[in-house]
Amino acid sequence: MPEHTLAISGLHKRFGQVVALRDVGFTVRPGELFGFVGSNGAGKTTTMRIVLGVLNPDAGEVTFGGAPITRQVRTRIGYMPEERGLYPKMKVADHLVYLAELHGLSSVDARAATQRWLGRLGLDHRRGDEVQKLSLGNQQRVQLAAALVHEPDLLVLDEPFSGLDPVAVDVMSDVLREEAARGVPVVFSSHQLDLVERLCDRIGIIAGGRMVAVGSVEELTASAGAELEVVAPQAEPDWAANLPGVTVVAEEGPRTVLRLAPGADDQAVLHAALATGPVTGFTRHRPSLVELFRAVVTEDGGGSRHA
């Protein structure tokens, strides 16, 4: 279903003296959950607001299904802004019906969709209450319903998991998986990297307004290289120092921790280790997303963003 691919390319945005985005680009395919991670101020929200047309880029373009995002396409996007926003004094059901109608649903369809989402998110009994009377967790659920009530073809969610209790996190995860399963490209930003790692098909890391890594979790962690822990009791110190593509991270008695450069052969390391005598332990660690994130973010740094 190529017609439902979101493609972002070459986005530049500058606010006064501050360059917020430099050449930001990535694609999200239909049915794909795309995790957008980065430090605060890295450019996630700016990128999402540009996708929604709330902000105009200085350069670059956003396409959906190969065509620029027009106003017509925009009404088909489900959006959850970083700063949550609903009318505090409006009743939950009225609010959702209103938003659904503003997105082009007929009054009847809007009511049906509202009913369905209130049920799905466990908000049925609060339908007649003012939004401001709900707990923060429930307000979050209403916010999610607001993003979904018009059956969008694309979901753009800014920090959908922030402030949710564990039960709500599960509900949110399930809903996002379901939406992706019906062919919707889903982009969401989050600081909860373990969650992103578990949930997302692909991940984009942004730092200092630049995309520093885009790919599946496997691709990213593989390309970032792996760590090997070798236990070789009879090995001489520095036994691994001259192996190609290998950096010694730590040596503590019989235990040696090595970092493999991307593409380096771990079997060569094992041979070298066996050559020293018995090998009682040989473990390969894939770096977690957290470690990967730390590595790329500190490497690329947030600094020097001023034009």
Next chain:
Amino acid sequence: MRELARSHTEVAPATAVRLVAQREIDTRLRTRSFVMSTAVIIAVLAGYLLLQASLFSDAHRVDVGLTGQATSIAGPLQVAGKAVGLEVHTTQVGDRTAARAKLEADELDAVVFGNPAEPEVLVRSELDDRLRAVLIDIARQQILTGELAKAGVTDPRAVLAQASQADVEVTTVAPAGAEHGQRLGIGLIMVFLLFMAISTYGTMVAQGVVEEKASRVVEILLATVQPWQLLLGKVVGIGLVGLAQLVIVAGVGLVMAVASGVVTLSGVAIGALIWGVVWYVVGFFLYATLFAAAGSLVSRQEDVQSVVTPVTIVLTLGFVVGLNLMLQNPDGTGVAALSHVPLLSPVIMPGRITAGQVAGWEIALSLIVTLAAVVALTWLGGRVYHNAVLHTGSRMRVRDALRGTR
């Protein structure tokens, strides 16, 4: 599993505006505050009318007690009183003691004793000037009748009747009409109601804009509707709520005024109501985008007052100056000039139309000038709103909002 929606149904601009306006009406018209404020304004208006009604009848009614010979002037007294606008009610009073008691009890305004040709009047503190003139007139007639008879005139009454027919023929250059007072009253009330409606509901537009900014809902809305649609829907919706209140208040006021007899010129009052509605629509649109633009500069409800004040001051200036000039002379050149100044005209012109003499071309000119201002200010205000509505944090300067791009 649900299917992806294939039909990309775009929301027509008119639909978007209607939905936004409908929401404003739904959330404002059925509220307790709308009902309460409408009731309070009607109550104030009713109180004012009651006061007017009592002042009106008090000012024109005198109760006169007559004793002895003076009893014979009851008829002439009523006739002569009517000629000067006095409604004279006469009663017979026994003696001086009874008269004094009735005067002290405020049952009578004056008691007349003695010979009609040389009447003696007992009052509480002072004698009404018109009543004094009437009594003097009657005494003169009595004396004349006697003297004419002595001079051998066979029918002194006929001579007197002829004399009493003498009158001054008056031709007015600019007739104010007997209804002048009523017209002025209706005009002033209309000016007041318009000022109240435009300032109250205009401020509500600013608050509504800030509510959307403060709650950030504006970002979701602007992802699907255009700024101008949101702004227009809001202005139309709130404007209609204000119009509903104006029509209810003015309509109820009109019925009360006519029923209580304070206003006898129901035609003039209905005309005032119609012109009031016309000028409300024009005036509200004139001010609403200004209020919206002002509101869009700030992000918190606490800051609304500070940005709205300059707009309110202009409106209040028109109201106060217009009211004062109109009280002095509704046809004065000052009022006439101000009724053509765009930001002041919506408050002053409808008052002038009701209270004074306005040529048709003047109304047309004022309307055209004001409508031109509506177009210009809507463009300006819309631009400020468009640029400032997504700006969060500190207050935005108007200059930046006029220039800036998102």
